[in-house]
Amino acid sequence: MLLIGQKISVLGAGIGGLTVATALAHRGAQVTIYEQASEIKEVGAGIQISPNGFAVLRALGMGDALRSIARRGRRVELLDFRRGGPVFSLDLDVNGDGFPYYFVHRADLIYLLEEAARAAGVEIILGQRVEAVDVSSATPRLKLDDGTEISCDVLLGADGLHSKVRAALNGEAPPRFTGQVAWRAIVPSAENSRNETTVKVYMGPGCHFVCYPLRDGSMTNIVAVQERDLWADEGWNHADNPDNLRTAFAGFRPEVQALLAKIEDTQLWGLFRHPVAPIWHKNNAAILGDAAHPTLPFLAQGAVMALEDAWVLADAMIMAETADQAFALYQNTRFSRVSRIIEAASQNARNYHLRPGPFRTLAHGALKLGSHIAPQ
Numbered sequence: 323m324l325l326i327g328q329k330i331s332v333l334g335a336g337i338g339g340l341t342v343a344t345a346l347a348h349r350g351a352q353v354t355i356y357e358q359a360s361e362i363k364e365v366g367a368g369i370q371i372s373p374n375g376f377a378v379l380r381a382l383g384m385g386d387a388l389r390s391i392a393r394r395g396r397r398v399e400l401l402d403f404r405r406g407g408p409v410f411s412l413d414l415d416v417n418g419d420g421f422p423y424y425f426v427h428r429a430d431l432i433y434l435l436e437e438a439a440r441a442a443g444v445e446i447i448l449g450q451r452v453e454a455v456d457v458s459s460a461t462p463r464l465k466l467d468d469g470t471e472i473s474c475d476v477l478l479g480a481d482g483l484h485s486k487v488r489a490a491l492n493g494e495a496p497p498r499f500t501g502q503v504a505w506r507a508i509v510p511s512a513e514n515s516r517n518e519t520t521v522k523v524y525m526g527p528g529c530h531f532v533c534y535p536l537r538d539g540s541m542t543n544i545v546a547v548q549e550r551d552l553w554a555d556e557g558w559n560h561a562d563n564p565d566n567l568r569t570a571f572a573g574f575r576p577e578v579q580a581l582l583a584k585i586e587d588t589q590l591w592g593l594f595r596h597p598v599a600p601i602w603h604k605n606n607a608a609i610l611g612d613a614a615h616p617t618l619p620f621l622a623q624g625a626v627m628a629l630e631d632a633w634v635l636a637d638a639m640i641m642a643e644t645a646d647q648a649f650a651l652y653q654n655t656r657f658s659r660v661s662r663i664i665e666a667a668s669q670n671a672r673n674y675h676l677r678p679g680p681f682r683t684l685a686h687g688a689l690k691l692g693s694h695i696a697p698q
């Protein structure tokens with residue numbers, strides 16, 4: 323009932339915003355997304371979609387399309403950085419074809435989500451940066467950077483790490499530097515590894531190196547994490563000299579060196595820990611995805627949590643009489659799950675850098691990995 327005749331405004335056309343808009347449009351809502359970028363595009367990087375995230379995409383009719391653009395992941399291997407021997411491995415296929423694990427190029431995923439949103443009748447307004455958000459009355463208001471003011475019946479903040487909607491609901495909470503930075507890059511795969519279906523994590527002292535195949539296996543996604551004392555800024559797009567990455571991982575296995583040698587461009591970013599926002603909704607406004615609970619990348623669950631949020635939020639909105647009832651149901655359903663996952667991701671940050679020995683073996687036996695997360 324709640325959705326009929328209401329104008330729902332979503333801030334942000336990222337993974338969370340496009341998905342919630344599509345889920346709501348499928349349930350009969352009229353949805354408009356405001357996005358600051360002048361075109362919908364993504365950084366060149368890979369993303370892992372575990373079965374719980376795939377379940378949402380399949381329920382929204384995107385299962386076959388995702389299969390056609392993604393690489394099926396079959397295994398996770400944690401390897402010693404120097405010897406290459408397995409420290410721990412996990413079968414990602416254990417639950418069969420109904421629960422597949424995928425490696426996807428972020429740009430491919432975002433285009434798929436955009437196409438699905440437009441096909442469902444969602445209006446996407448690009449090039450509209452929101453400067454200010456006011457949730458002090460039952461009619462949330464957005465102020466755009468050209469001065470235009472927009473009143474919303476319902477506002478959903480899917481505006482990511484530096485969310486203005488989260489700040490309007492909770493005030494500013496400064497993030498804490500984790501003492502880790504990460505490089506990411508995509509390189510052509512070696513001819514003899516085009517059939518690769520494993521995500522490999524090479525663990526060294528104070529650093530680790532992750533690689534997995536993308537698209538038809540012709541590309542390899544790289545994420546390399548190093549401990550550091552200082553970092554200035556948080557963000558995805560700080561270009562760095564690839565030689566810095568090569569130097570940091572010079573002691574790693576020859577197959578890692580072969581990948582590093584191919585890197586022409588790389589981005590470096592600082593990893594920050596943000597608290598889960600205590601308040602997710604008020605006065606017909608709510609937040610989802612990174613806006614509500616930014617997640618470190620060590621469990622590959624940030625985007626997947628945004629997908630789950632979108633589904634639960636859309637369902638709550640169809641069941642409840644008022645937006646605030648729906649949002650309370652949504653926060654109650656989601657809060658402890660995302661808090662547990664964020665904690666597990668933070669523990670993995672430490673586990674990946676343990677030195678060889680019995681403690682490392684024990685810790686990895688208990689490692690939390692994406693495929694352990696059951697679809698809801």
Ligand code: FAD
Binds near residue numbers: 452545625
């Ligand atoms: P975002 O994707 O950040 O989207 C927010 C959108 O809002 C953007 O389009 C932005 O332009 C727009 N916006 C922001 N502010 C404004 C404004 N003021 N006005 C208008 N528009 C605005 N997760 C996984 O599940 N699996 C993985 O393998 C994985 N790997 C990762 C690897 C790395 C290196 C990183 C950094 C993250 C990874 N994640 C992964 C996490 C995942 O990328 C994020 O959790 C996910 O993108 C969050 O989606 P979102 O829609 O909440 O926010």
